[in-house]
Amino acid sequence: MKVKGFLKDVGGASRVTKARLAAFAQASSTPVRTDPIGDVAREWHPGKLDMVVTEIRDASKTAKTVRFEKVGGGKLPPFYAGQFMVVDFPMGDSLISRPYSISSAPWQARQEKGFVEITVRRSRGDGFICDHINDNVKVGDTFRCLIGCGQFYYEPLRDARHVVALAGGVGITPFASMAREVAHGTLDMDLTILYGSVASDDITLRDELAALEGEHVHIVHVLSGDEPDWQGERGFLTAELIRKYSAPDTTYFICGPQAMYRFLREELKKLDIPQRRVRFEVFGQAKDITVFPGYPQECKDKTYQLTVRRGIHEDVIPARATESLVVALERAGIRIETGCRSGECGFCRTKVLSGSVYICPENDGRRAADKDFGYVHACAAYPTSDVVIKIPIE
Ligand code: FES
Structure with a gap:
């Protein structure tokens, strides 16, 4: 009985296959013009957008608010109040990404001429991009931006009213x-x-x-x-x-x-x-990694050799023990994708092939499997020996 049932199934499957092949043979070679699901997905998750600065105003005597609109106009993707956006800043031959909480409201982005704003305070000597925004960015400048990142938003099913x-x-x-x-x-x-x-x-x-x-x-x-x-x-x-x-x-x-x-x-x-x-909210890059519990103090004044593999390319660069792998890469002009720079988003996920790193405990957002298989978030990992890593090709 079992064999008979099996043969019946095979026969049924083969009839379906034949019918499908016949349908394919008759189908038009012109792609389907409408893709409503894809259109919605692209509207909600468009990836990085080219944005133009349309307004800059003082937010205090040491901070500025910068407004961005989509190049060419149009609506912006939805986001929650409390989320951040990632802005790519061209710096020489390099591109440096920084996350900034969005200070405007989601409803303002949903308007026909939607916009998002960030408010950035001048640094106290330790944030050259913050100072760059305050001193050099002007109306008409364009940047690539990723809007709506992070988990820091109100969720009525989880949070008290x-x-x-x-x-x-x-x-x-x-x-x-x-x-x-x-x-x-x-x-x-x-x-x-x-x-x-x-x-x-x-x-x-x-x-x-x-x-x-x-x-x-x-x-x-x-x-x-x-x-x-x-x-x-x-x-x-x-x-x-x-x-x-x-x-x-x-x-x-x-x-x-x-x-x-x-x-x-x-x-x-x-x-x-x-x-x-x-x-x-995410902690940001540690200002002083040496104060965190378990940091190996004997390493703090050392500079190690960081070997970076990207496909068939290999670079060897210096990496200070007190700076994250991301900072070492950016200092050497090697591009790595970053988002939160706080160990949360995983954009900078990197495989450590050999050597050891210290992970900032405030920023250890790795999944359990990543820990088992030697992946780190490079923005939260600090070298404690010579290290060999493999990063994705940009
Ligand atoms: S940039 Fe988000 S985890 Fe490193």
Whole structure:
């Protein structure tokens, strides 16, 4: 009986195959002109877009907001308030990518003449691209941009309706996007932003945020500098202050400088908040990798040999122990795709063929299988010996 059933199946399959071949023979060689599914996919995930700078304005005395529109006009891909975009900057023969939180709202990108904005603060000597944007970028410049990256956004199925955003310095930018979306009525939550700054005359986006305040958006400025006339909250974003502005069920979103992350982790512990109610934006590249637990201090002053294989090409370049593999590659003019530069997105995924690296624990976003098979995220990996890596060909 089994053999008979099997032969019947084979016969049926062969009849289907013949019918299909006949249909193929009669089909037109002209490709199908309509591809509605593909059209939607391309609209939602267009990859990198050529964008032109159409406006630059002051966001504070040390920060600028830069507006981008699509070259040739048209709508932009959707994104969530809180996500970032990656901008490619041509630097000599090289191309350097940097992630910036989008400070405009998703609804502003969905308009016919849609736009996205980033707000970038001048660096304190350690961010030459931030200074480049503040000093050199002008209206009419074009850049390749990838819009809508990262996991730092409000999700009503996961997050409490009341959100307390803890922002420091230019870490206000994802919350500016959320506040615009809430004020516009296209994001349904109650948002209280506790915004820490040092000086009242250098608060990023101060006037624009004030214009968004209303029933569902509250901005609380907290000043750490010594200003006798300041009327608002003072000091740092302490557990006591956070408790004062929290509802019984609150989700906390945190974005700011790395020192603030370390401080807030301790303050939040005092409040006994469940882990699922706390969302940190990616940490950024470690300012000083040697302070992280387990960093091999004996390596910190060394420069190692980094052998880079791309297809049949092989380069040997120097790599400082305190700089990530991505920085070593960029310094040598070798292009590697990057997105978050915080170990999260995996764009810079790299195979380590030999040698050892230290992985920044704050930025270890590798999948378990990648760990087993020797892949690292090059933006979060620091050489601790001579290393041989294999990167994709650009
Ligand atoms: S750039 Fe995102 S993981 Fe390295």
